[in-house]
Amino acid sequence: MKRIRYTEKIKSKAYRLMKKFPIQFLDYRRTGVKVCLILLISLFIRCIPITNEADYLIENVNLIDVVNGETIENCWVEIVGERIGKIHLSEVKGDSRTKIIDGTGKYIIPGLWDMHAHYSLNHDFVNPLLIGNGVVGIREMWGVPNTIFEIRRLINKDSILAPDIYTSGDIIDGYPPVWPWSTKVKNPQEAVSAVKEQKSQGVDFIKIYTNLSKESYEAIAQESKKLGIPFAGHLPLKVPMAKALALGQQSIEHLNGILEASCSKPFKLDSIDPMNRIGRASFLVENFDSKKFDDLCEKLAKSDTWICPTLSVLKNTSTKLDKGFLTDDKLEYIPLHTRQSWTGSTRDKSEEFYEVFERLFDLQTSLLGRMSERGVKILAGTDFPNPFCYPGFGLHEELVLMNNAGMSTLEVLRSATYYPAIFMQKEDLYGQVSEGKSASVIILNENPLKDIRNTQKIEAVFLRGKYINKEELSELMLSLKDKNQ
Numbered sequence: 378m379k380r381i382r383y384t385e386k387i388k389s390k391a392y393r394l395m396k397k398f399p400i401q402f403l404d405y406r407r408t409g410v411k412v413c414l415i416l417l418i419s420l421f422i423r424c425i426p427i428t429n430e431a432d433y434l435i436e437n438v439n440l441i442d443v444v445n446g447e448t449i450e451n452c453w454v455e456i457v458g459e460r461i462g463k464i465h466l467s468e469v470k471g472d473s474r475t476k477i478i479d480g481t482g483k484y485i486i487p488g489l490w491d492m493h494a495h496y497s498l499n500h501d502f503v504n505p506l507l508i509g510n511g512v513v514g515i516r517e518m519w520g521v522p523n524t525i526f527e528i529r530r531l532i533n534k535d536s537i538l539a540p541d542i543y544t545s546g547d548i549i550d551g552y553p554p555v556w557p558w559s560t561k562v563k564n565p566q567e568a569v570s571a572v573k574e575q576k577s578q579g580v581d582f583i584k585i586y587t588n589l590s591k592e593s594y595e596a597i598a599q600e601s602k603k604l605g606i607p608f609a610g611h612l613p614l615k616v617p618m619a620k621a622l623a624l625g626q627q628s629i630e631h632l633n634g635i636l637e638a639s640c641s642k643p644f645k646l647d648s649i650d651p652m653n654r655i656g657r658a659s660f661l662v663e664n665f666d667s668k669k670f671d672d673l674c675e676k677l678a679k680s681d682t683w684i685c686p687t688l689s690v691l692k693n694t695s696t697k698l699d700k701g702f703l704t705d706d707k708l709e710y711i712p713l714h715t716r717q718s719w720t721g722s723t724r725d726k727s728e729e730f731y732e733v734f735e736r737l738f739d740l741q742t743s744l745l746g747r748m749s750e751r752g753v754k755i756l757a758g759t760d761f762p763n764p765f766c767y768p769g770f771g772l773h774e775e776l777v778l779m780n781n782a783g784m785s786t787l788e789v790l791r792s793a794t795y796y797p798a799i800f801m802q803k804e805d806l807y808g809q810v811s812e813g814k815s816a817s818v819i820i821l822n823e824n825p826l827k828d829i830r831n832t833q834k835i836e837a838v839f840l841r842g843k844y845i846n847k848e849e850l851s852e853l854m855l856s857l858k859d860k861n862q
């Protein structure tokens with residue numbers, strides 16, 4: 378459209394010139410026409426600016442501004458090395474080495490982040506699924522630092538297709554630890570040493586867990602503050618939400634503590650045996666207090682703490698496995714040992730468990746929209762590869778779950794793009810399609826602001842400036858199926 382308007386403008390300029398100097402043109406009609414044509418062509422060529430920096434130029438694409446929630450139509454987006462270059466609102470041309478991507482009728486969004494991932498031990502099969510689904514970044518919630526640093530080294534050498542990683546080290550738990558292989562601390566002294574040790578390893582944040590004592594939790598909070606490293610993760614059973622907010626826990630996972638803090642009856646956090654999951658869940662559902670919940674939302678909104686609900690894992694652990702789970706085509710992407718652990722995960726669950734946990738999940742999801750409306754800061758995360766939480770695909774499912782739970786489509790999109798950037802304090806690099814940001818972006822066939830499911834209609838992905846088209850993305854993922862045969 379723009380190109381046509383431009384041509385017409387030039388034509389009318391030439392017409393005005395001819396009108397102004399009719400005699401000269403009449404006198405030299407033949408040469409005049411030739412000169413005029415040459416003039417027109419050269420004007421036309423000269424008037425479309427040429428960019429000589431771009432490795433790629435995405436032409437005529439609709440840009441999704443996730444900050445303002447707007448669709449900016451007809452943009453020309455430069456990709457320069459690993460960054461987004463200039464964004465033009467009218468046509469530009471690349472030079473001879475610029476590769477052109479036709480973005481007509483398509484939409485460009487920032488690459489997606491899964492903010493609750495378990496990557497280190499699974500990266501072999503996880504990488505193709507993440508990139509294949511436009512998940513260009515993850516927050517690793519149980520990092521093996523050496524593995525992560527090796528992946529980052531390979532990324533720097535450009536010899537692996539892997540996401541950017543924001544990582545914790547080993548999780549820090551108390552006694553008895555939920556997972557015997559985590560770092561266990563008995564007292565505040567051990568807690569402080571664990572934080573120091575992890576900080577010296579070079580991780581991005583400290584991951585904390587369910588059975589930390591109140592004293593150890595406080596020691597972790599203080600030491601983290603002293604060393605300038607965030608702490609995030611589960612809300613320990615013995616720590617009230619108010620304390621976590623006061624001490625600045627960076628994020629709370631799985632909606633931990635939300636219902637406990639919204640309970641109409643005095644709820645002694647350690648009064649119910651933590652192993653009695655059914656008793657605890659039904660107590661929380663039965664004694665939910667809406668007013669207390671609204672007060673909590675207000676406090677959460679004012680705090681620095683983010684909520685990563687991980688609806689996928691909450692749903693999958695509270696839903697009885699039916700045929701749909703077990704015949705899912707996506708299972709073929711998953712290695713046999715992981716698949717077996719998924720199908721075996723239901724072994725110890727009773728009918729009563731499902732009855733109570735389905736009610737718990739329904740209540741939890743019914744609250745998410747209210748939390749979002751009241752300004753609680755929310756991140757999208759899946760907790761893959763927990764049972765049936767698929768790496769990559771799972772993030773798109775999480776976005777749909779969040780949307781169904783009442784969050785607006787824009788808020789959901791932000792929770793996997795713009796908000797992760799703010800959360801990590803990396804707004805200069807991530808979260809938007811704008812000049813200078815990382816060239817990890819997705820080109821979609823439909824507008825995700827119209828329907829969040831449109832994030833699944835991927836035409837191509839740029840991963841740190843590397844272009845991967847639709848066919849290459851599906852080949853990347855199909856290679857896993859071959860491996861798993």
Ligand SMILES: [Zn+2]
Nearest residue numbers: 493495518760
């Ligand atoms: Zn997790």
